[in-house]
Amino acid sequence: MDFRKQKLSIVEAKEMDMVQYLSLLGYEPSKIRNNDYWYVSPLRQEKTPSFKVNRMLNRWYDHGLGKGGNIIDFGIQYYSCSVGEFLKKLDGGFSFQKPLKNSPKIKNEPEHPLKILKEVALNSYPLIRYLEQRKIPVEIATRYCQEVHYELNAKNYYGIGFKNDSGGFEIRNPYFKASSTPKDMTTIKNSSKEVAVFEGFTDFLSLRALHKNLPENSQDFVVLNSVSFFERARPFMEEHQVIRLYLDRDATGQNLTQRALSMNTKYIDKSTLYKNHKDLNDWLVGIGKQQKKRLGNKL
Structure with a gap:
């Protein structure tokens, strides 16, 4: 296979920041010691963090498996796929979110705050492509989101911005997710008796x-x-006659759902719709994959 034909090259993939990529997958470090970020291993079941990423080197090592390497080595292990298949998974916006290379986090070093530079209508191709990959129509995203340009660690980036009730933003692109201050929930009020x-x-x-x-x-x-904003949201949610919960299917989301169901009969668990997936969007993307596979079987 000629990897030069890949839109995202092996060299570019290796430059991706492992810490940011793990965050995209939902993994956050349990502890940070200078350049070493320690995680509960994404590759196996464990309770004591033994998966390390050295951010200076941008390399990982799983002490339990005795294996390590670069992001491609990780992807092959994580997805049980080939190099080419993993590059296809990564392809879709690398060029607009460069890793924070040679900017390792130093212990006790203050975090540089994320600063919003401007808000414009969604129109950048990498962001639109990302939405399409997540099976979210652009015409829907543009009703609720903006393209947000921001500064972080003295570098400029941009992403899909979703504004909260206090004026801050949740920001997403294929390889980065963050929040600007102030952090808050978002409510969309239509004078309905039901809330999702x-x-x-x-x-x-x-x-x-x-x-x-x-x-x-x-x-x-x-x-x-x-x-963490669930309790703050309760007064607004419980004004409604019906409260439909579409929370994640991980332990945190399911525990919160069960607690809500025990507090008030207004709460309804809708996560059974996507019970074999981590969240609603993961299920939506999975529908597209299943349809594509069925179509391929018919050809």
């Missing part, structure tokens, strides 16, 4: 994509932007 609740805005957009013809005012919406 989500952890993140991609799941909210996914529901809108699934029900494109359903009037928006048929429901109110709450995007928590962090499960």
Whole structure:
């Protein structure tokens, strides 16, 4: 296979920041010691973090497996795929979010705050392509999101911005997710007696994509932007007669769902819709993959 034909080259892939990529996959470090970021291994079950990323070298090592390497070595292990298949997974926007190379986090070094530079209409091709990969129609995303240009560590980037009730943004692109201050939940009020609740805005957009013809005012919406805002959201949610919960299928989301169900009969668990997936958007993307596979089998 000629990898020179790949839109994203092996060299470019190896330059991607492992810490940012693991964050995209939902893994955050359990501890940080100078340049070493320690994780509970994404490659196997464990309780004590023994998976290390050295951010200076941009290399990982799993002490339990006795294996390590660069991001491509990780991807092959994580997805059980070939180099070419992993490059295809990565392809879709690397060029607009460069890794923070040679800028390792130093212990006790203060975090550089993310600064919003400007807000414009969504029109950048890498962001639109990312939305298409997540099966979210651009016409829906542009109703609720903006293209946000921001500064971080003295470098400029841009991403899909979803504004919260306090004026801050949740920011996403294929290889980075962050929040600007102030951090808060997002409520969309349509004077409805029913409300749908989500952890993140991609799941909210996914529901809108699934029900494109359903009037928006048929429901109110709450995007928590962090499960820590659940208690703050309760007074607004419990004003409604029906509260539909579309929380993640991980331990945190499911525990929160069960707690809500035990507190009030208004709460309804809707996550059974995507019970074999991590969240609603993951399920939506999976539908597209299944349809493509079925179509391929018919050809």
